[in-house]
Amino acid sequence: MPSSPQSDLPSIVDIRAAAARLDGIAVPTPLLESTLLNRRLGGRLLVKAEPLQRTGSFKFRGAFNRIALIPEEDRPRGVVAFSSGNHGQGVAAAAAMFGIPATVVMPADAPAIKRANTEALGATVVPYDRFCDDRDAIGAEIAERTGATIVRPYDDPGIIAGQGTAGLEIARQCRDLGITADAVLVCCGGGGLVSGTALALADAAPGVPVWCVEPEAFDDTRRSLLAGERLGNPADARSICDALLSPTPGVLTFALNRRLLAGGLAVSDAEVRQAMRTAFECLKLVVEPGGAVAIAAALSGKVPTEGRTIVAVASGGNVDAEQFRQALCA
Amino acid sequence: MPSSPQSDLPSIVDIRAAAARLDGIAVPTPLLESTLLNRRLGGRLLVKAEPLQRTGSFKFRGAFNRIALIPEEDRPRGVVAFSSGNHGQGVAAAAAMFGIPATVVMPADAPAIKRANTEALGATVVPYDRFCDDRDAIGAEIAERTGATIVRPYDDPGIIAGQGTAGLEIARQCRDLGITADAVLVCCGGGGLVSGTALALADAAPGVPVWCVEPEAFDDTRRSLLAGERLGNPADARSICDALLSPTPGVLTFALNRRLLAGGLAVSDAEVRQAMRTAFECLKLVVEPGGAVAIAAALSGKVPTEGRTIVAVASGGNVDAEQFRQALCA
Numbered sequence: 001m002p003s004s005p006q007s008d009l010p011s012i013v014d015i016r017a018a019a020a021r022l023d024g025i026a027v028p029t030p031l032l033e034s035t036l037l038n039r040r041l042g043g044r045l046l047v048k049a050e051p052l053q054r055t056g057s058f059k060f061r062g063a064f065n066r067i068a069l070i071p072e073e074d075r076p077r078g079v080v081a082f083s084s085g086n087h088g089q090g091v092a093a094a095a096a097m098f099g100i101p102a103t104v105v106m107p108a109d110a111p112a113i114k115r116a117n118t119e120a121l122g123a124t125v126v127p128y129d130r131f132c133d134d135r136d137a138i139g140a141e142i143a144e145r146t147g148a149t150i151v152r153p154y155d156d157p158g159i160i161a162g163q164g165t166a167g168l169e170i171a172r173q174c175r176d177l178g179i180t181a182d183a184v185l186v187c188c189g190g191g192g193l194v195s196g197t198a199l200a201l202a203d204a205a206p207g208v209p210v211w212c213v214e215p216e217a218f219d220d221t222r223r224s225l226l227a228g229e230r231l232g233n234p235a236d237a238r239s240i241c242d243a244l245l246s247p248t249p250g251v252l253t254f255a256l257n258r259r260l261l262a263g264g265l266a267v268s269d270a271e272v273r274q275a276m277r278t279a280f281e282c283l284k285l286v287v288e289p290g291g292a293v294a295i296a297a298a299l300s301g302k303v304p305t306e307g308r309t310i311v312a313v314a315s316g317g318n319v320d321a322e323q324f325r326q327a328l329c330a
Numbered sequence: 331m332p333s334s335p336q337s338d339l340p341s342i343v344d345i346r347a348a349a350a351r352l353d354g355i356a357v358p359t360p361l362l363e364s365t366l367l368n369r370r371l372g373g374r375l376l377v378k379a380e381p382l383q384r385t386g387s388f389k390f391r392g393a394f395n396r397i398a399l400i401p402e403e404d405r406p407r408g409v410v411a412f413s414s415g416n417h418g419q420g421v422a423a424a425a426a427m428f429g430i431p432a433t434v435v436m437p438a439d440a441p442a443i444k445r446a447n448t449e450a451l452g453a454t455v456v457p458y459d460r461f462c463d464d465r466d467a468i469g470a471e472i473a474e475r476t477g478a479t480i481v482r483p484y485d486d487p488g489i490i491a492g493q494g495t496a497g498l499e500i501a502r503q504c505r506d507l508g509i510t511a512d513a514v515l516v517c518c519g520g521g522g523l524v525s526g527t528a529l530a531l532a533d534a535a536p537g538v539p540v541w542c543v544e545p546e547a548f549d550d551t552r553r554s555l556l557a558g559e560r561l562g563n564p565a566d567a568r569s570i571c572d573a574l575l576s577p578t579p580g581v582l583t584f585a586l587n588r589r590l591l592a593g594g595l596a597v598s599d600a601e602v603r604q605a606m607r608t609a610f611e612c613l614k615l616v617v618e619p620g621g622a623v624a625i626a627a628a629l630s631g632k633v634p635t636e637g638r639t640i641v642a643v644a645s646g647g648n649v650d651a652e653q654f655r656q657a658l659c660a
């Protein structure tokens with residue numbers, strides 16, 4: 001009998017254990033802000049700078065924590081991950097730190113920098129077609145053949161707990177600044193980062209509303225929260241946010257998100273490019289499209305900023321130079 | 331009788347006092363690194379990320395400290411600064427925090443973003459021609475007419491002490507990482523940042539060699555260190571490093587630098603663009619041309635990196651979108 005989602009859900013205890021494992025290993029990324037940007041918004045925008053994390057995104061947190069949970073006797077057979085890029089880099093870097101092999105099944109159209117960096121970190125990359133192939137089947141076949149452990153991108157308690165360490169840091173950093181956030185905005189693909197962050201904040205900063213932010217064409221979690229059940233995205237949906245193109249909410253992540261989130265917001269590609277440009281100008285931070293949706297929600301008025309303090313998580317910075325150049329024309 | 335330079339030189343006591351004034355006000359900027367970049371260099375490169383400082387450069391440190399040293403009865407008449415841009419923004423932001431007026435005399439060809447931000451921070455900008463006008467005379471006239479205090483960009487003990495707080499942070503951050511740097515590389519225009527940093531490190535991390543890095547066409551401090559006297563740059567010299575176009579070393583800064591520095595290095599505009607691109611790709615940090623010379627010195631092999639730990643200060647990130655787009659084509 002398969003276990004119910006509820007019994008697999010991580011708790012704050014798992015997040016605190018993850019934080020202990022990551023202490024001195026993951027970067028405690030800063031909360032950045034800009035006087036000029038705050039003045040423009042009439043409030044205070046604090047940006048959690050995960051592009052400064054190892055491998056350029058928050059994904060390292062979950063990957064390292066999940067690999068640490070693999071029984072020692074299974075570790076030598078390595079890990080396999082399927083990923084739009086950042087999770088693959090996180091798994092590759094974490095596996096290298098444990099000294100075990102990693103295989104990453106990656107969309108053939110992922111940004112070149114993500115593939116190149118994953119390989120440079122020592123992983124073997126297996127490309128697949130995002131719109132035709134079944135990445136789960138490819139990953140399962142590799143796992144069966146090699147005995148490697150599958151490290152899922154989001155629907156895994158160890159992954160969610162690892163990503164949740166970003167939420168613990170936000171709570172501590174807000175305390176250190178003497179502020180209470182009026183809202184925390186977090187990007188959402190499969191929902192690992194936002195569910196972990198919301199779980200951490202529910203304990204460490206209770207009462208602070210957490211919103212997920214998605215690209216307009218991939219707002220499956222926003223619509224699922226409204227419907228009360230997991231809905232998918234149209235097969236022909238497209239977005240520049242390559243890191244957030246998950247087909248549906250995860251089972252575990254949605255079970256947490258429907259309990260913990262204030263709701264969902266959606267932003268356009270144009271709003272994302274403008275957010276990337278603003279992060280460049282005002283924060284001096286390189287943010288990739290999928291990493292910029294939470295900032296975009298604040299800048300475009302999807303949440304009110306006047307007289308309020310908003311925390312937006314910038315989740316990653318792995319963007320090709322050409323795509324970044326285009327955003328700077330916005 | 332004018333006082334001798336020696337009697338005006340700041341000491342480690344002044345830097346520690348500046349650090350106390352800036353505590354909770356300036357950003358203690360992180361030391362960033364990249365596993366992939368370290369592998370490429372065969373060593374460890376730690377980048378002090380001053381683009382994440384208030385106003386996007388280290389200049390805020392010195393400006394705030396210097397204004398704090400103005401007698402209270404003189405402060406209401408405000409301050410005047412002449413600046414290629416970053417010092418002007420630092421002075422504007424610091425003056426606003428003290429609630430006093432600021433006038434900034436700025437080259438007419440400074441990047442648009444620097445002028446716009448200086449004005450948005452509440453300062454009055456007075457443009458001048460970098461190659462024809464005498465900015466000192468313009469600043470002196472304003473000071474005489476208004477009673478404002480001149481806040482010099484580098485040749486002032488309070489400025490040098492403020493910039494030196496970056497050096498104290500580097501020493502503490504290296505201690506926290508359990509490492510001893512084999513070299514610290516710092517950009518050099520008039521020499522305020524490098525002299526203050528060297529003064530701080532001589533006390534807080536004695537024995538660590540500190541090098542200044544300049545654009546090839548503006549290597550006045552490098553040549554002056556070799557000659558043992560202050561030399562100027564050719565009148566027709568040009569460089570993309572708009573923040574580092576000082577005509578000669580300062581009197582006070584050179585008195586410190588000739589005593590404290592291991593020597594000077596020079597980098598080309600092409601090496602600077604490559605450093606900006608590498609900071610984008612590997613560190614997710616926006617660095618302006620003048621802010622990238624120290625990274626450029628490490629990447630281009632001006633100092634050996636194999637098996638060594640190098641700290642490079644990235645001093646600022648105030649670069650126009652168009653110039654950044656060009657660097658990404660490098």
